[in-house]
Amino acid sequence: MSFKDIRGHDGVISILKGTIKKGRLPNAYIFTGQDGIGKRLTALGLAKALNCQDISDDMDACGRCPSCKRIEKGVHPDTLIVEPEGGQILLEQVRAIEEFLSFKAYEGGMKVVVIDDAEKLNPSSANALLKTLEEPPAGSLLILISSIPDILPATVVSRCHRVNFSPLPADDVREILSRRFDNEKARLLSLLSEGRPGLVIDGVQMEERERFFNELRGIEGLELEPWKERDAMDMWFKNAYCLMRDIVVYKATGDEKLLINFDKIAYIKAMADRCGLHQFLDIANELDRITGLLRFNLNKSITLCYAGLLLKTGECVDS
Numbered sequence: 001m002s003f004k005d006i007r008g009h010d011g012v013i014s015i016l017k018g019t020i021k022k023g024r025l026p027n028a029y030i031f032t033g034q035d036g037i038g039k040r041l042t043a044l045g046l047a048k049a050l051n052c053q054d055i056s057d058d059m060d061a062c063g064r065c066p067s068c069k070r071i072e073k074g075v076h077p078d079t080l081i082v083e084p085e086g087g088q089i090l091l092e093q094v095r096a097i098e099e100f101l102s103f104k105a106y107e108g109g110m111k112v113v114v115i116d117d118a119e120k121l122n123p124s125s126a127n128a129l130l131k132t133l134e135e136p137p138a139g140s141l142l143i144l145i146s147s148i149p150d151i152l153p154a155t156v157v158s159r160c161h162r163v164n165f166s167p168l169p170a171d172d173v174r175e176i177l178s179r180r181f182d183n184e185k186a187r188l189l190s191l192l193s194e195g196r197p198g199l200v201i202d203g204v205q206m207e208e209r210e211r212f213f214n215e216l217r218g219i220e221g222l223e224l225e226p227w228k229e230r231d232a233m234d235m236w237f238k239n240a241y242c243l244m245r246d247i248v249v250y251k252a253t254g255d256e257k258l259l260i261n262f263d264k265i266a267y268i269k270a271m272a273d274r275c276g277l278h279q280f281l282d283i284a285n286e287l288d289r290i291t292g293l294l295r296f297n298l299n300k301s302i303t304l305c306y307a308g309l310l311l312k313t314g315e316c317v318d319s
């Protein structure tokens with residue numbers, strides 16, 4: 001994908017293009033913003049622009065030349081993409097970056113290293129990367145990508161030029177999704193995405209949402225399966241909160257068109273009849289509170305049992 005194919009980040013892209021044009025690239029960037037909004041796509045667009053053999057006057061990659069195609073496929077000799085292995089970015093991966101940067105660009109462009117989920121650098125790998133950031137080889141660019149840059153050492157972040165990415169406007173999300181899905185599904189996914197198309201494109205979130213609703217229908221018996229993975233737990237709470245939001249909106253307005261889970265209207269109506277508006281608002285607040293606590297390694301079974309009870313009875317209890 002070249003810059004022209006990326007939606008919703010015109011301001012960021014315009015600044016990046018201006019920097020390329022003036023030859024004023026920093027040694028390192030850190031792209032920050034929530035997951036699934038296009039940071040990595042933009043990093044690859046930048047790598048392409050810096051290596052394209054037929055760059056446009058406004059500094060965008062052609063997307064067709066051998067260099068652009070190889071970056072797209074992840075096989076360009078001057079572009080290295082680093083991702084966590086087993087939940088961490090390891091020292092040996094940072095050593096591989098050093099070695100990669102120690103050679104000049106094979107094809108006359110720039111050496112670009114993209115470090116995705118950079119917050120997963122462990123202390124020794126962050127320390128090793130710091131040396132590269134302090135003395136970067138000429139003709140090289142590092143792009144760190146992180147949705148939680150605050151947990152990276154300040155010494156690392158301070159050596160990178162920070163670029164913030166915001167969630168996308170709904171129309172842009174819808175356009176991106178309509179390239180892949182029919183209208184109805186694109187609409188539903190864009191509502192669920194919260195401006196982050198990368199979150200819904202792979203279908204995992206949809207599967208988790210279906211499972212959430214299926215489990216909820218059987219909630220009278222509380223036959224809920226504790227989550228195996230942290231991501232699934234996050235998604236469960238997101239779905240629960242989103243359902244409460246829909247119920248509150250429906251109770252307050254009676255307008256089906258304002259719902260996110262518009263395909264679950266029958267279920268939402270049935271739930272809405274069970275309690276008053278304020279009770280649902282209390283549940284939504286309680287779910288929000290638990291969501292804030294999820295990062296503290298809560299016991300999954302107890303958390304699920306409590307949250308399930310919350311949805312079942314419509315009452316908050318002291319915890």
Ligand SMILES: [Zn+2]
Nearest residue numbers: 052062065068
């Ligand atoms: Zn090209």
